[in-house]
Amino acid sequence: MMHTTADFEKFYYLFPQSVVLISVARNLMPAAWHTPISAKPPLYGALISPKRYTYELLRKEKGFAVNFVMHENAPLVAKLGSTSGRDIDKLTHFKIATYPAEKVTAPILSTSYAAYECEKCHLHEYGDHFLLVGRVLLIHFDQHVLHERELVDVNKVNPILYFGTDRYLTTDPDSLSIFKKN
Amino acid sequence: MMHTTADFEKFYYLFPQSVVLISVARNLMPAAWHTPISAKPPLYGALISPKRYTYELLRKEKGFAVNFVMHENAPLVAKLGSTSGRDIDKLTHFKIATYPAEKVTAPILSTSYAAYECEKCHLHEYGDHFLLVGRVLLIHFDQHVLHERELVDVNKVNPILYFGTDRYLTTDPDSLSIFKKN
Numbered sequence: 001m002m003h004t005t006a007d008f009e010k011f012y013y014l015f016p017q018s019v020v021l022i023s024v025a026r027n028l029m030p031a032a033w034h035t036p037i038s039a040k041p042p043l044y045g046a047l048i049s050p051k052r053y054t055y056e057l058l059r060k061e062k063g064f065a066v067n068f069v070m071h072e073n074a075p076l077v078a079k080l081g082s083t084s085g086r087d088i089d090k091l092t093h094f095k096i097a098t099y100p101a102e103k104v105t106a107p108i109l110s111t112s113y114a115a116y117e118c119e120k121c122h123l124h125e126y127g128d129h130f131l132l133v134g135r136v137l138l139i140h141f142d143q144h145v146l147h148e149r150e151l152v153d154v155n156k157v158n159p160i161l162y163f164g165t166d167r168y169l170t171t172d173p174d175s176l177s178i179f180k181k182n
Numbered sequence: 183m184m185h186t187t188a189d190f191e192k193f194y195y196l197f198p199q200s201v202v203l204i205s206v207a208r209n210l211m212p213a214a215w216h217t218p219i220s221a222k223p224p225l226y227g228a229l230i231s232p233k234r235y236t237y238e239l240l241r242k243e244k245g246f247a248v249n250f251v252m253h254e255n256a257p258l259v260a261k262l263g264s265t266s267g268r269d270i271d272k273l274t275h276f277k278i279a280t281y282p283a284e285k286v287t288a289p290i291l292s293t294s295y296a297a298y299e300c301e302k303c304h305l306h307e308y309g310d311h312f313l314l315v316g317r318v319l320l321i322h323f324d325q326h327v328l329h330e331r332e333l334v335d336v337n338k339v340n341p342i343l344y345f346g347t348d349r350y351l352t353t354d355p356d357s358l359s360i361f362k363k364n
Contacts, residue, residue, distance in 0.1 A: 004322050015341050035227075
């Protein structure tokens with residue numbers, strides 16, 4: 001039995017969303033609102049509130065990185081989401097191991113299992129957020145987490161998923177099923 | 183040890199994405215590229231290829247619906263993704279139970295655990311896709327899948343996640359962990 005409501009308070013907590021870490025300059029911000037945008041050219045998008053320090057940095061910088069992390073990083077992700085780069089240097093404060101991106105000015109998290117280096121293409125306002133669109137220039141990936149067909153092996157990666165108001169979880173590898181399109 | 187590549191063929195299969203069904207007029211299309219866009223006003227977005235019949239319909243129609251479905255629906259989702267509303271009436275062909283949305287011209291899937299009715303606001307071109315942005319007008323939800331705080335109960339819902347090239351999986355409810363932001 002379906003009910004209806006026009007109370008939108010929790011409208012974005014209806015499905016689990018993977019959390020990425022957007023890095024730019026020396027800062028890191030978790031983002032649950034993100035998606036691929038285009039295949040050719042390869043474009044990636046994330047929604048950034050203009051209240052965030054990351055937004056200020058993105059106005060100035062030419063690029064950024066998107067870091068994909070595991071469920072084990074949930075405590076760090078929660079801390080990164082509750083602090084601002086205006087107040088602290090998060091990399092130093094949380095002792096985060098990173099290495100520099102090659103084509104943009106952004107740190108790549110050493111514990112990420114994959115990351116994109118992106119050239120900033122657009123920063124378009126929609127409602128109370130800005131859609132950041134970047135062109136993927138370079139992909140970093142941990143070769144040990146891929147299976148023979150070069151897809152992520154679900155037995156080796158527990159991606160972090162967010163399900164609303166501080167609730168994090170991950171995938172169940174035993175649920176994997178293949179349904180061919182044809 | 184991280185490797186790098188500029189081969190973007192599978193760049194969007196690095197993290198699991200929930201799959202929604204976008205319904206408009208009498209058609210349904212699976213979309214793995216989607217995200218909330220704004221809280222106030224409540225905006226929701228999905229990427230639509232101009233090759234899709236859904237794109238043609240969206241050019242004409244004023245609204246659409248976003249249906250959230252369970253992992254059990256993966257075989258149907260795979261079929262919906264491999265057929266076109268140009269060739270068949272998917273609702274009839276696959277015997278899909280739906281009921282009409284209240285504020286827009288779109289079917290709501292009876293087996294969805296939640297759905298948004300959206301007024302079309304934008305259809306913006308980015309690369310080889312169009313970003314469809316809709317204003318959420320009404321939320322449908324199955325009250326039995328919510329827990330006491332009105333969030334989705336992970337023990338009652340197995341949301342469908344897509345992990346690339348025909349691989350579907352779901353969440354592991356036992357992995358749920360709470361990390362307070364403060």
